[in-house]
Amino acid sequence: MRIFSGLILTxxxxxxxxxxxxxxxxxxxxxxxxxxxxxxxWKVFLIGASAIALLWGIxxxxxxxxxxxxxxxxxGALFGGLGAVSLIAVTAAVGGVVGGMGALTGSLGRNLIR
Amino acid sequence: xxxxxGFVFALIVTIALCVGLNRPIKTSSSTLPPLGxxxxxxxxxxxxxxxxxxxxxxxxxxGLSGDVxxxxxxxxxxxxxxxxxxxxxxxxxxxxxxxxxxxxDISMRATGGQLAEIMGPxxxxxxxxxxxxxxxxxxxxxxxxxxxxxxxxxxxEAYRDGINDYIATLSPRDYPLEFKxxxxxxxxxxxxxxxxxxxxxxQTLCFREDDLEASNALRHFGPxxxxxxxxxxxxxxxxxxxxxxxxxxxxxxPEEEGLTPSKNVYGYRPYDKPDPFLGSNNWxxxxxxxxxxxxxxxxxxxxxxTLPSIWYEIQIKTPNMNSYGVSLPGVPxxxxxxxxxxxxxxxxxxxxxxxxxxxxxxxxxxxxxMLDGEETPVEWRIEKINVAGGEPIIDSVKYxxxxxxxxxxxxxxxxxxxxxxxxxxxxxxxxxxxxxxxAKNYDDYSEAxxxxxxxxxxxxxxxxxxxxxxxxxxxxxxxxxxxxRFVQDGSTxxxxxxxxxxxxxxxxxxxxxxxxxxxxxxHSTDPSYPYYYNTEGFEDYRGRILxxxxxxxxxITVEDMMALQNDTESIKAREVLxxxxxxxxxxxxxxxxxxxYNALSNWNFNYARDQAxxxxxxxxxxxxYKQTWDEVYQANEEYPVLYPESWRTIALIEEEPEHTFFxxxxxxxxETVKEIAQQSFNTMIEKVNSMKEEKDELRWDDYKKTKIxxxxxxxxxxxEVLEVGGKGDALNAISSTNGPSWRMIVELGxxxxxxxxxxxxxxxxxxxxxxxxxxxxxTNGDYFQLKFVDSPDELATDxxxxxxxx
Numbered sequence: 031m032r033i034f035s036g037l038i039l040t041x042x043x044x045x046x047x048x049x050x051x052x053x054x055x056x057x058x059x060x061x062x063x064x065x066x067x068x069x070x071x072w073k074v075f076l077i078g079a080s081a082i083a084l085l086w087g088i089x090x091x092x093x094x095x096x097x098x099x100x101x102x103x104x105x106g107a108l109f110g111g112l113g114a115v116s117l118i119a120v121t122a123a124v125g126g127v128v129g130g131m132g133a134l135t136g137s138l139g140r141n142l143i144r
Numbered sequence: 145x146x147x148x149x150g151f152v153f154a155l156i157v158t159i160a161l162c163v164g165l166n167r168p169i170k171t172s173s174s175t176l177p178p179l180g181x182x183x184x185x186x187x188x189x190x191x192x193x194x195x196x197x198x199x200x201x202x203x204x205x206x207g208l209s210g211d212v213x214x215x216x217x218x219x220x221x222x223x224x225x226x227x228x229x230x231x232x233x234x235x236x237x238x239x240x241x242x243x244x245x246x247x248x249d250i251s252m253r254a255t256g257g258q259l260a261e262i263m264g265p266x267x268x269x270x271x272x273x274x275x276x277x278x279x280x281x282x283x284x285x286x287x288x289x290x291x292x293x294x295x296x297x298x299x300x301e302a303y304r305d306g307i308n309d310y311i312a313t314l315s316p317r318d319y320p321l322e323f324k325x326x327x328x329x330x331x332x333x334x335x336x337x338x339x340x341x342x343x344x345x346x347q348t349l350c351f352r353e354d355d356l357e358a359s360n361a362l363r364h365f366g367p368x369x370x371x372x373x374x375x376x377x378x379x380x381x382x383x384x385x386x387x388x389x390x391x392x393x394x395x396x397x398p399e400e401e402g403l404t405p406s407k408n409v410y411g412y413r414p415y416d417k418p419d420p421f422l423g424s425n426n427w428x429x430x431x432x433x434x435x436x437x438x439x440x441x442x443x444x445x446x447x448x449x450t451l452p453s454i455w456y457e458i459q460i461k462t463p464n465m466n467s468y469g470v471s472l473p474g475v476p477x478x479x480x481x482x483x484x485x486x487x488x489x490x491x492x493x494x495x496x497x498x499x500x501x502x503x504x505x506x507x508x509x510x511x512x513x514m515l516d517g518e519e520t521p522v523e524w525r526i527e528k529i530n531v532a533g534g535e536p537i538i539d540s541v542k543y544x545x546x547x548x549x550x551x552x553x554x555x556x557x558x559x560x561x562x563x564x565x566x567x568x569x570x571x572x573x574x575x576x577x578x579x580x581x582x583a584k585n586y587d588d589y590s591e592a593x594x595x596x597x598x599x600x601x602x603x604x605x606x607x608x609x610x611x612x613x614x615x616x617x618x619x620x621x622x623x624x625x626x627x628x629r630f631v632q633d634g635s636t637x638x639x640x641x642x643x644x645x646x647x648x649x650x651x652x653x654x655x656x657x658x659x660x661x662x663x664x665x666x667h668s669t670d671p672s673y674p675y676y677y678n679t680e681g682f683e684d685y686r687g688r689i690l691x692x693x694x695x696x697x698x699x700i701t702v703e704d705m706m707a708l709q710n711d712t713e714s715i716k717a718r719e720v721l722x723x724x725x726x727x728x729x730x731x732x733x734x735x736x737x738x739x740x741y742n743a744l745s746n747w748n749f750n751y752a753r754d755q756a757x758x759x760x761x762x763x764x765x766x767x768x769y770k771q772t773w774d775e776v777y778q779a780n781e782e783y784p785v786l787y788p789e790s791w792r793t794i795a796l797i798e799e800e801p802e803h804t805f806f807x808x809x810x811x812x813x814x815e816t817v818k819e820i821a822q823q824s825f826n827t828m829i830e831k832v833n834s835m836k837e838e839k840d841e842l843r844w845d846d847y848k849k850t851k852i853x854x855x856x857x858x859x860x861x862x863x864e865v866l867e868v869g870g871k872g873d874a875l876n877a878i879s880s881t882n883g884p885s886w887r888m889i890v891e892l893g894x895x896x897x898x899x900x901x902x903x904x905x906x907x908x909x910x911x912x913x914x915x916x917x918x919x920x921x922x923t924n925g926d927y928f929q930l931k932f933v934d935s936p937d938e939l940a941t942d943x944x945x946x947x948x949x950x
Contacts, residue, residue, distance in 0.1 A: 045186075053184030054162040061158075087187035097193035101321075102912030107860035108325075120600070121183045124165065128180070130190055131158040138151040 033077055034069045039079035055133030056082045056125055064136020071137045073138045078133020083126030094128065168327050169247055177327045179246060181316075192321040192911040200818050200946045205309050207466040212949040214239065217931050220906035220914040220944040224731035225461040225936060229578075232300045232460050233476045233886035233950055236334075237306025240456060244473035244908040245311070245330055246320040247452045249725065252337045252474065255279050255344035260537075261530040262328040268537055273414055279347070282553050283339035284568050286573070290335070294570035296674055298576060303476035307333035321910055328532075342573075348447070348567035350599035351497040352417055355411040356678040357632040357786040364779050367403035372407075378684050382691040384602060384616065384663040387649040393649045393674045408502060410631060414555035419448065419882060423683050425489035425690060425709070425875055427561045427662035428606035429616070430655065435699040438811075438893040440628050441606040442705050443480055443489025444884035446877045449852040451861060451916060453904030455480075455886045459932065460581070467581040468898065468932045470886050473908075478575035480888065482898055482932075485584045487890040491663045493600035493616050494678040495563035499641075501546045501634030505558070514635040515545055522549070544667045546634055560634055562641070564598045564619060575596055586611045586654065594647050602663035608892040613654040614661035616668045622647045627674045628829045635639060645675055660694045663687070664875075684791045684871035687713045690706055702899065705889045709874040710925040712751040716790055717761050721747070723797045724768070727821040737829050739909045751876075753845040753869035762847075763831050769793060772817075844869055847879050852903055854920065861910045868923045876925075887927065891939045899927035 040063040057072035060078035067074055092103050094114055102114035109117065164181030182188040207210075210227030212235045217223065228337035235556075240248065253259050255334035259267040284900050289373060290297050310527045311330050323330060362370045424445040429885075431437045447454055455470035456511055458478065469481015480489050504514040512519045521713060522542035529537040542549040546560040572595045579592025589605050596603075600618025602928035605611070621628075621641035632639045651668045653661060666676065666687030674900055692715075724746055734741040747757035770777060771791060779785040796803055801817035808815055815823075845867045850864035870878030877883060883903065890898040903922040921928070933939055 048184070048186035052166070053187050054166060056184075057158055057162055085181070086185055090190050091183060093190040093193040096195040096197075097911060098196065098913070098914055100915075101193040104860050104910045108858065121185065122310065124179065124183050128158070128161055128165065131154065131161055135151065135154040135158045138147065138154050140171045141147050142151055 032067055032069065033073070036074075037065050037070075037078045037081045037084075039063050039066070039080055040133070043086050044085055044099045054128065056085075056129045057135075060129040060132025060134075061136035061139075063123040063134035064138075065140045067137070068140070069137075071134060074137035076136040077131025078136075081133075082129025083122040085129075086125030087118055088123030090118045091103055094118060096102065099142075147823060149795070153513045156158055170301075170627060176605070176893050177325050180437040182324060183224075187317045187318075188913070189321055189324060191317045192324075192909055194909060194912045196913060198944060201946055201948070203238075203451045203949050204227055204948050205238070205306075205730045207305075208234065208949060213936055214468060214947040214949070215936045215939050216945040216947075217939055217942050218944060219413075219491055219928060221457045221459065221931070222945055223931070223933060223936065223939065224461065226460070226462050229462050230298060230947075232462050233302040234306035236311070236458065236460065236471070236476055237303040237308075238310045238949070239306075240471070240473040241307040241333070241424070242311035243906055244452055244456060245307075246322040246472045247328060247855060248333070248907045250322070251344055252340045254339075255347060256340040257438040257527070257529060260532065262326055262532055263422060264532045265534055267364075268531060270415070271551050271892065272537070273550075276528065276548055276550045277344050277347075277561065277568050278563070279524060279540075279613045281548070282343050282540075282545075283336050283570060284344065285566070286339040287336050289568050290339075290570045290573070291571075293575075294576050296578070297335075297701065299476055299578060300338060303336065303337055304426065305492075320908065321776070322858070325858070326856070330898075338474055338476075341472070341564055345472075346599045348599075349492045349601075350494070350564060352496050353496055353500070354493070354786055354948075355498075355500045355629070355631050356413070358680060359406050359408070359785045359788040359890075359907045360779075360783050361408065362403060362630060363405040364785055364834070366405065370403060373788045373792065374680065374786060375584075375792065376678055378682075378789075379535040379670050380672075380688065380791065381667050381682070381684060382688045383415075383667045384614065384687070385669050386656050386658060387670045388671075388673075389651075389653050391649070391669075391673055393653070395674050406631060408558075409783055410559075410777065411557065423877060424873075424884075425664045425686060425688065425877075426464050426489040426602065426604040426614075427690060427694060428487075428604050428612040429660045429694065429700050429705075430612050430615075431610055431661045433698055433700050434891075435701045436891065437607040437891060438891050439610060439612055440610075440700060440702065440705055441482070441489060441604060441890045441892070442614075442709060442888065443491070443604065444709050444887045445480065445490060446882055447885040449850070449883050449885065449903055450855050451852050451863065451904055452855060452908035453885065453928055455902050455904075457900070457902070457906060461934075466581040466932075466934070468930060470769070470900075470902070475577075476574065476635070478581050480578060482888065482890045482892075482896055483583070484541070484608075484896060485583065485892075486580075486589060486605065487605075487892060487896070487898075488580050488583075489604045489809075489888065492602075492665055493618060493620075493668065494665055494679050495599070495600060495620055495668070496628050496679045497598065497619075497621060499546075499562045499628045499640065500556075500559045500631045501559050501562060502631055503544060503560050504635045505551060513544060516635075516637050517677075520545070529725075535921055544634065545637070545640075559631065564621070567597070567619065570595055570597050572929075579633060579668075585609060586613060586750070592610070602668075604661060604663065605912060606890070606892055608896070610896075611655060612661050614651070614663060615652040616650050617652075618650075619648075620650060620675075620677065622729070623676050623678075626678075627676070629678055629680070645874070649675070658695060662690050662694060664690050675794055680786060681789055683873070684789065684873055686877065689715050690875060702891055702897075704798055706899070706927060708875060709884070709889070710885050712869045712871065713749050714751060714871055715749075716794070716873045717747075717749040717751075717758075717765075718763055719794050721745075721749070723794065724825075726820045726824045728820045731825070732824075733826050733829055737833075740829060740832060747825075749807070751844055751871040751874050753843065753867055753871050755844050755869075756842040758844040758871070759835075759842055759847045760828060760832060763883055764828040766826045767831075770822060771820050771824050772796075773806065776806060824924075848878075850878055850883065850915075851880065853881070860888070863916060863919055865917070866923050875876060887922070896932060896934060898930040900930050901927050 044059035257271035664686035
């Protein structure tokens with residue numbers, strides 16, 4: 031259950047911060063969740079990474095769907111011939127790594143004050 | 145201890161990741177935007193993926209005098225309904241910015257020399273060159289002049305305010321995509337930016353000169369050969385203003401300038417000149433020649449093909465006017481269009497209004513120069529060029545009586561530039577367009593045109609009351625015969641322009657007997673026009689074919705006019721093949737390659753997209769031309785020398801087939817036109833056969849490769865290679881990079897009906913379905929009926945977006 035709450039917390043926080051802060055606020059969202067949740071570090075990393083990957087992946091996919099893929103085709107060409115799906119995957123992966131590292135840092139920080 | 149190490153390590157990696165992804169990535173060839181912010185769906189490019197749904201927006205603009213309603217039709221063309229002209233201009237600014245902000249910014253920067261500010265040190269040299277050509281200087285002067293006329297100035301201010309109203313609504317996530325990719329922010333619009341944009345049109349349309357090439361050619365070949373190779377008048381020309389028109393000019397013919405070769409040799413320019421194949425067609429036919437009895441006006445300005453497109457379609461309705469047409473993002477009003485009573489269009493005049501003067505320095509530091517026997521100090525202008533990621537560059541530019549001393553790395557040494565675009569522009573320059581938007585008849589059109597300065601344009605006109613007219617309009621310098629063809633001596637005021645042709649003496653004609661007026665960048669007049677004017681290379685073929693076809697037409701319909709705008713027939717191809725084909729008919733090669741020979745002899749001279757004959761002709765002709773003028777090509781290896789015009793080459797084939805220019809001096813044999821024709825025909829066959837090895841089918845479009853490039857050279861945002869025919873000297877003048885940037889046909893009946901299309905779309909956003917939605921229609925020669933309406937309700941079913949400004 032904790033894992034699920036962690037996921038939701040990270041997504042909600044990242045979404046809220048994203049409206050007022052630069053893109054790297056996803057690392058902060060991951061950090062807060064990581065400092066709060068009590069699980070093995072590698073699990074916390076995965077929760078943070080999945081949360082942001084989901085957030086970025088799903089919103090990219092939603093933008094893409096409402097746009098009929100017009101922009102993804104062009105941006106994909108700019109990135110050396112990626113298709114829309116690959117572009118969404120790259121988006122999710124980059125967000126995921128940053129969110130996951132934020133979460134891992136939070137988790138290791140929680141470890142310090144235990 | 146270990147847990148501290150682990151934490152610190154993770155923290156450092158996280159921060160490094162964020163910082164790394166937040167920095168532009170420099171590669172050897174380009175700078176990539178920060179990947180983190182670009183990919184983030186909350187801030188990055190995904191935000192520019194436009195949703196496709198109908199919407200209704202309310203927008204608050206402080207200080208509007210009434211409500212303004214804007215409805216966008218099914219092609220995203222805005223129809224603006226406002227209570228006052230000022231409100232309309234303000235909202236037009238908002239709309240231009242909303243759809244074309246990045247285009248406005250980058251076009252202005254490219255002209256004004258402000259690219260290094262966003263793209264870094266690599267662009268300093270280009271910026272410097274633009275500054276030294278005086279664009280920033282000219283824009284400052286224009287703004288000062290505009291301020292003298294409060295009424296017109298208020299329009300420009302309202303327009304600027306509207307742009308800034310829109311910019312103020314933007315947070316970084318909303319920035320147009322190219323700002324994100326180039327990693328910079330929009331800055332507030334200013335009136336000077338509008339002035340710079342207008343100067344960019346001058347650079348495109350009236351900056352072309354061949355003074356350096358002509359001077360070198362005169363020196364290289366001597367006066368006699370020069371006159372033989374480069375005559376100014378093509379006897380077959382069909383001028384814009386019909387022969388026999390009363391010029392209404394009372395001057396004594398200007399004195400002749402002798403041909404004196406200069407001592408100097410001029411090197412190559414640091415940058416390319418404007419493309420010689422930029423041109424345009426316009427015409428109007430009177431009701432006597434149309435099936436409906438209504439006048440019809442047509443215009444297709446040929447410009448460099450870009451995405452976003454240079455034009456933006458708009459309808460503006462206020463109690464003073466109801467005008468529809470295309471506008472230039474950065475400039476208020478409709479530039480080419482129509483209203484309930486009249487229609488107007490433009491083509492480029494092309495007279496030489498760009499002259500170079502040799503400066504005689506009188507001191508070593510080159511701060512004083514000789515003028516009328518006196519040492520005269522230069523004036524200085526300081527240009528500050530901001531540089532992204534570096535210190536600003538300060539460039540001091542010398543100004544002489546003539547204009548700036550342009551001398552940049554690798555060109556224009558010791559020369560000053562006299563250019564019309566540097567002149568005081570007239571305080572009410574933009575009154576031209578406001579006046580045309582509101583004009584009701586010929587007199588209003590004439591009055592509006594008196595405010596126009598440059599780039600000079602052939603303004604075609606038709607009115608519902610039956611009048612048609614055309615005016616070669618703009619500030620045209622008065623010159624001695626021959627003056628300004630060559631680089632001139634800048635040490636005497638005598639070499640200055642002798643004033644300007646009065647506006648009522650410029651070439652013009654109203655309701656000519658032939659029942660139509662037309663222009664296609666050819667000579668404005670026949671040689672009987674008393675004032676001297678020149679350009680190396682007026683268009684020689686489009687004007688002729690246009691007048692030929694219009695003269696032969698009767699009972700004209702809108703569909704006929706559409707066909708004419710899309711006509712790909714070339715007189716040049718016809719004339720050349722009639723002369724050259726007989727010379728190769730009996731050769732062994734022509735017999736052996738009968739498919740190629742027959743394709744050429746059966747060709748109807750149309751540059752149709754699926755034909756192979758145009759390829760055979762083009763390869764043959766360009767090879768023939770190069771072999772004929774090998775002397776000129778050799779000279780060009782050292783310094784720029786003028787190339788003879790096509791028509792001159794054709795005349796030489798016809799009149800002097802054994803002229804020594806056809807002989808290759810380095811061979812023992814004496815070649816005449818026959819040998820050159822056969823040699824070049826054989827070269828063509830070799831080239832074509834090697835093309836055939838790579839391709840199953842040879843097609844003109846595939847060979848020509850017309851492409852609409854992206855303004856920022858991002859190839860992913862450019863068009864594919866288009867399956868389109870056409871050629872620079874045919875009416876449908878589509879080359880690989882240029883073509884009709886707007887095709888418009890207006891029938892002035894009881895109710896005005898109009899058709900148009902341009903190679904692009906209303907939105908400048910590559911993430912919008914309106915980015916390039918008209919390209920296929922344009923390629924196929926199709927048109928849209930323009931929705932010229934009286935009220936928003938008439939558009940009910942087609943509305944894609946509604947905006948209410950309060």
